[in-house]
Amino acid sequence: MANRKSVTLVDVAKYAGVSIATVSRYLNGVRVRPELAVKVAEAVEKFDYRLNPAARLIKGQKSETIGVILPELDHPYFATLLEGAAEQAREFGQSILVGSCHGKHEVEEQTIDQFAHNILDGLIYTPVAKSVNLIEIEAFRELPVVIAARDKSVYPELPHVYQDTHGGGYLSTKYLLSLGHRKIAFFASFWEPGFTEMGMLDILKTPGTGVYSSLNRFSGYLEALQEFGISYDPKLVIKCSYGFEDGKSAAKELLSRMIEFDSIVTASDYVACGVIDTLEAQGISVPNDVSVMGYGNLELGKIIKPQLSTIHQNMFELGKQSVRSLHDVIHEKDTEDILLDVELIVRDSTSKKEI
């Protein structure tokens, strides 16, 4: 039977010969006398009736809708995160209102504002990485919020679901060390020229830097070096963003420094691809001459030659877990931060150091 313009509780109740309260209760899973339940069920069936979500909302019910705000939707990390979130939300019977910031701050603020005043039960929010000046978000006082895929430092008072970037940097570096590499270059997005002269503790304390999860990757790198008793050489650190072209130019920069290096830890598979591209163009073979670690385990890494050794971060799981955590916050269970493990994937862009 067609779901006409407005079949309402009243219609159903009339048809079933009961009061609207009974229909409402039946539909909300409150016990009603079996005979009546049958009649209501029939009426509901007959009209293909659903409760009007708007009308329920006005009475302060949950909307069973959560917001997800990401820096961009067409980057594999976030796309996969979103897919994971969608799956978990579906299992919870929730819908997802999605917002992209296009990497722009104005948009971010605007989107959050729009969302905050929407009828959401909660929000999963991944701030744009460059957010040094964090947005002061009024809405966060009212709305359950989980921060996804960003290091704890971002909004310390809010629950986080994030990957172990420190572990990622540590694992990469330790693996290269175990292969015999000792001159390990590190490509870091947060790096600033001034840092070359600073001690590492000072760098870690520089205001503004704390926002970057890349910094934790760096501290993992340092830890591994230390464990092997290798002293850290700031000349081996290059500023590098996350794209293919960024990898290319950072590799050129490294080459231009005329210092020895036998391997590189990057922050993204795209960067690793760019690095390999540039290196090979200079006649430097990967992995024979230089080993290169990717980060993120994108599809791409299995396709290019050499296949990328990399760090796997399970963004799908991260998406799911974010929704779960948010679910807890919404239902006022206490929620702990969740740090997701990261995994070393060994493929062909790394090899034992030739002596």
Next chain:
Amino acid sequence: MANRKSVTLVDVAKYAGVSIATVSRYLNGVRVRPELAVKVAEAVEKFDYRLNPAARLIKGQKSETIGVILPELDHPYFATLLEGAAEQAREFGQSILVGSCHGKHEVEEQTIDQFAHNILDGLIYTPVAKSVNLIEIEAFRELPVVIAARDKSVYPELPHVYQDTHGGGYLSTKYLLSLGHRKIAFFASFWEPGFTEMGMLDILKTPGTGVYSSLNRFSGYLEALQEFGISYDPKLVIKCSYGFEDGKSAAKELLSRMIEFDSIVTASDYVACGVIDTLEAQGISVPNDVSVMGYGNLELGKIIKPQLSTIHQNMFELGKQSVRSLHDVIHEKDTEDILLDVELIVRDSTSKKEI
């Protein structure tokens, strides 16, 4: 000023010393006397007041929310489509409720059902490609719907926004022909063993096949061949889905047929990568021995070696345009189907035929 639990029209009206109707009108852009407008503005400011969306909805207002249902969110095509949709939606002041089907039919049906009874102004829907048995969608009678990124045949009565797959197949093939290639293999997802013995017209008419946009790509291939007076050889057609591994095995299949071929038209950049991988592993050089066309112009194609010659389809624009078309349907302007042009990208996986 904090946006407390429930600041309502009444509060604002009281504070401003006017009636709730006036506040409502002011907020909805209906002219009110300037003095009052000022007072209302002050009150609104003071309470940081927003209209309660749920309460408006109950009166049948638009929700300014549209649904977008895609087969998967973490495939670059759909991710980019979604990003485009998000941008346009933002410009229209609309929010996006997103649903992924995980490529599964049950989920698809369930998701649509959930969405249809949500408070949406409209829906953008990209059915799962394998949908041979199309879902009979009750909701489509009530809700403005635009079909995105699928050939017109899918839901003939609904407006479509889609890419010119026929043109894509034609462009690819014609380009290879212009390079001197004459034995052009075609990898097609819809292909069935029985088709080898059938004439091409019969194939085009086979029920079930019509759903695949891949079929249009094939008809473009045929058209180009015909234009060059080349007869079509069904032995050069291989069934192949859209992934990297699919490309690998289809290439092996082609090789095993022991027939001559000088080039391949694929349906996806992933497939092209798989093909190249397999070919090179057999000592067949791309593009020197065989030219390979990708499809889709993914990021990946600029990264691998050789860089992929491919067909660019602007999924971002497709996403934007879908939202625009839906906007028209919602506002009862008449909407035409939109066919987006496709563009030949020449890179390094194709070359002049050596004689």
Next chain:
DNA sequence: TAGTTTATAGTAAATGTTTACAGTTGCACT
């Protein structure tokens, strides 16, 4: 059997808007 408890049903109020309708004000014109 009468009294008490339990289970369930119905009534009506409440939710926060929009908007039809009726009322008010001020202004231009005669």
Next chain:
DNA sequence: AGTGCAACTGTAAACATTTACTATAAACTA
């Protein structure tokens, strides 16, 4: 000044639910 009209404002009735409260009937208990 009186009339007509335009421009606005306010009142109150929807809108489709949920739920506190009250009513009723049945099931126990003594």
